[in-house]
Amino acid sequence: MKAYLILCLILCPAWLQAQHTPEKRVVQYVNPFIGTGAVDTNSLSGSNIPGPTTPFGFVQLSPDTRDAPDDPASGYDYNDKTIVGFSHTHLSGTGVADLFDVLLMPTQGEVKLSPGKSQVSRSGYRSTFSHQQETARPGYYQVLLQDYGINAELTATAHTGMHRYTFPASTQSHIVIDLDHSLNKKRGYWECRIIDAELKVINNHTLEGYRIITGWASLRKVYFHAEFSKPFDNVVMANGNNTPYPTTLLNGTALKAALNFSTTDKEQVLVKVALSAVSIDNAKMNMAAELPGWDFDNISRQCADNWEKELSKIKIEGTPEQKQIFYTGLYHAFTQPNNIADVNGDYQATDLTIGNAPDKVQYSTFSLWDTYRAAHPLYTLLQPERTAGFINTMIRQYKTYGYLPIWQLWGEENYCMIGNHAIPVIVDAVLKGIPGINAQDAYEAIKASSVTEHPGSPFAAWEKYGYIPEDIESQSVSISVEMAYDDWCVAQLARKLGNTADYNHFMERSAFYKNLYNVKTGFFQAKNKDGNWVTPFNPLSYGGNGGSPYTEANAWQYSWYVPQNVPGLINLMGGNKAFTAKLDTFFTLANKPGDVNGNASGFIGQYAHGNEPSHHIAYLYDYAGEPWKTQYYVSKVLNELYNNSSSGYAGNEDCGQMSAWYIFSSMGFYPVNPANGIYAIGSPILKAAAITLPNGKTFSVSVKNPGKPNIYIQSVKLNGKPYTKTYITQNDIISGGRLEFIMGTKPNKSWGITPAGVPPVWGYNN
CATH class of the missing domain: 1.20.1050.60 (alpha-1,2-mannosidase)
Structure with a gap:
């Protein structure tokens, strides 16, 4: 008894501490630098932004490292050494650039709004920076602008961006506002030009304006209202290469302004910028509704709390790296689509009415x-x-x-x-x-x-x-x-x-x-209107976005795209054995040099995970009686083509798709046909996952022996009962329940191979 009491005295403090240790917030696993810069030839940049935004928010305030962003489309490349400024709208993960509206940049000393024709491609106010003096997390971004000794911090609400700049002492402190900053106007997929713009000083702490611009979107109207915590002493403006001069109003097509201050050492100047696609008055309304005060830290916490709420809808157990990839992926997936309506619901419609x-x-x-x-x-x-x-x-x-x-x-x-x-x-x-x-x-x-x-x-x-x-x-x-x-x-x-x-x-x-399937070659091929096959034909030849029968892919990758009727595709190719044999070749046939284009990356044979046409293909073995091969290739993609570095994606992240593939697949299933209510089973790598559903129920996944080398399913249970199907249904998930995997190092070739275990074409009762 005495020994038991002594043991309790030793263990109880630790036990009590464990009971009161707060659970780690999932936002702490988000690393916004994942997918911001490629470092090898088998990946693209990811093209993600590191700056703050709210879930599905309008404003995405982030640093731009290029004067005329083009590639990466996000405007920020982790490999760059300088920052040109902080703009309020971005695309996250796309292959083509646009937006970059209302760029701000704090500077000191002489500022060049009009660098002259010899420097027209470079701003006169960029600064070097170091990743050792840069921070990013949900709701917050920080960087030291080394050329000026200015610390820049950013946060956001749905329609506003908030800046906090800490200046050294100077009589020549400035905040530049650049309405000319855009995607590359001289090259790219779309003609980009500014049709009209305006900058207007309202008083010594308020500035408003707009720009109308063409680009990927053919006509965008961007209105802003900006307020400053410190009154500025004076303002100079310039249009294009014209000489800057003091004024309170300027119209043109290449507008820039420098707001000038005197600052003491470590003085903080805050800026609030609200946007609207409708009007300046609506931008003011958005600011009044979302950001009436100046508490930067509180706004940053609120933004992080919003992300915590959204990301906590799935709780997972896994390695620290898996958690970073998973929750950053969920963060990227929830970055868009973006709500462009103002707080009162106003928006510009496709017919240009409000x-x-x-x-x-x-x-x-x-x-x-x-x-x-x-x-x-x-x-x-x-x-x-x-x-x-x-x-x-x-x-x-x-x-x-x-x-x-x-x-x-x-x-x-x-x-x-x-x-x-x-x-x-x-x-x-x-x-x-x-x-x-x-x-x-x-x-x-x-x-x-x-x-x-x-x-x-x-x-x-x-x-x-x-x-x-x-x-x-x-x-x-x-x-x-x-x-x-x-x-x-x-x-x-x-x-x-x-x-x-x-x-x-x-x-x-x-x-x-079926009408484009050539039984002689075993590929979907192009025909002309006379019914003849287009020749010559090379299944390794890549297409881009025109000039080829294939979109950002080749014939090998488009041979597998019949998600509405995979059994029909199998029959078209000659049955299960012929189908899986061709899949085997697909995953092992190497490319020839020069056969790929800029959208092809993340290769396993002809499988290119860096672009979407390949995303469902590893799961097709489930349909043809060899599910262990699905498990092998899914685990290979999960373990080899995602990481937690700046080049963490095998291709452009593409507005959440690359992340969604990982989120589903890491839990063990994926929607090969995204509209039939069926999820094919792959190879889970997480130890556990719990999805909190909107109906209040929970669907959980648990995995015994997760991770390499245990990539093969040994057995599965659904709601405590043995389960031999290679799929689950939408109803299985939304009803709540528990999916249990036991994994091992060798394939169990008897699991999931019966006809009843193959994913069906349809997963609903109606």
Whole structure:
């Protein structure tokens, strides 16, 4: 008894301390520098931003390391040595640049607003910086601008950015405002030019303005209202290379201003900048609603707390590196789409009128060719209310523009990429019963978008030939197989709504992929309108975004794109053995030098994880009786093509898709067909995961023996019962429950190989 009491006295303090140790916040695992700069030839930059933003917020305040951002599209490259300033809007993870609105930069000494023609490509106020004096976390960014000794700190609300600059003592302290900063105006995919701009001093602590600019989005209106905690002594402005001069109002197409101060040592000057796509008055309203005061630290904490709430919807157990990759991925996935509506619901519609969203949300930045695959299915699980907002936004675009978004930016359609992939996003959400969506309105929009001719969607040829001829539309193979999938999605919603004629018609179109399958070569190939195959044919030859039958891929990568009917694809290729043999070749056939383009990276044979056409392919072995090979290749991608460095992605992060692949796959499953309610099982690498569902239930995953070399499934249980299917369903997840894996070093070739264990085409009861 005495020994027991002594043991209690020894252990109790530690036990009590353990009971009162606060759980580590998940935001502490987010590393915003992941995906901000490539370091090897098998990866792209990721093109992510390190600066602060709120979940799905309008403002994304981040440093730009380039005067004319182009590549990486985020404007920030981890490998650069200088910063040109801090702009308030960015794209995160895209392959093409735009935005970069209202750049601020604190400086000291002489400032050159007009560097002259010899230096026109370089700002006169950039500064060197070091990563050793730079910090980023959700809700906060900090860097020391070494040329000036100024410490810059940033935080954000949904519509405003807040800056805190700590200056050394000087009679020549400045804050530059640059309305000329943009994507590269001299080269790139789109012509970029500023049509009009204005800077206006309201008083000695307030400045307002706007710019109207073309670029990836063809016409953007950006209005801002800025307030300063310290009155400025005077202002000089310049338009282009003209000599700066004191004024309180300037109009032009290349505007810059320097607000001049005298500062004492370590004096802090704060700036608040609110944006609107509607008007300056709305920008002021946004600031009054979200950022009336000057408490920088409190705003930063609120932003971090917002992220904590969103990221905590999934709790995981794993290695520190896995947690960093996972939660940073979830952070990137929740960075967009962006709510461009002001706090009163005003937004600029696609017809350039001012609309008002009754739910105060109008989303933009729909990178649908990427995100429909896994990011949007992730949103349906974790963000159902926002999913309804996404879809109602898409329907509003249809009502003012005539069809659904393809790639929508700043509320405008830019026609980037192929297919009509708002369709699977909408159909998936309706079939999952996401509240707040009118199914009849949704069907009207998807049907009209499937028959109305618009750029990249030649439906008359589609109906006439049963495929897209290459001599009518370039990228014909990719467009054909992707439109066939979209048609399948239209058919499923038609069936749900009892429209049998439409169901039959669109199901017939969903099988048009067969018309481009060449049985002699075993590939989907291009035909001309005369029905002849386009020659010469090289399955290793890459296409970009035109001039080839394939979009950012080759024939090898597009051979596997029939997510609506994988059994039909298997039969087309000659059955399970022929199918898996070709998959084996796909994952082992090396590229020839020069065969790839800038969107191809992260290779395992011909599999290119750095771009979306490959993302579902590793899971296809599940459908053909060899699930252990799915486990092998999924684990290989998880362990080798993601890391927690600046080059943590194998390609552009693409607005959440690259992250969503990791989030799903690390938990052990993935939506090969993102609209059929089926998730194919892969190879989980986390020790545990728990998804808190909107209905209050929890779906949890636990893994015994996780991680390398235990990459193979030995057995599975679902809700305590042995489970031999290579898939789970949407109903399994939303009903709550527990999925348990036992992993090992050698494949269990008897698990999941029965016909009943193969993922079906359809996962719903209706």
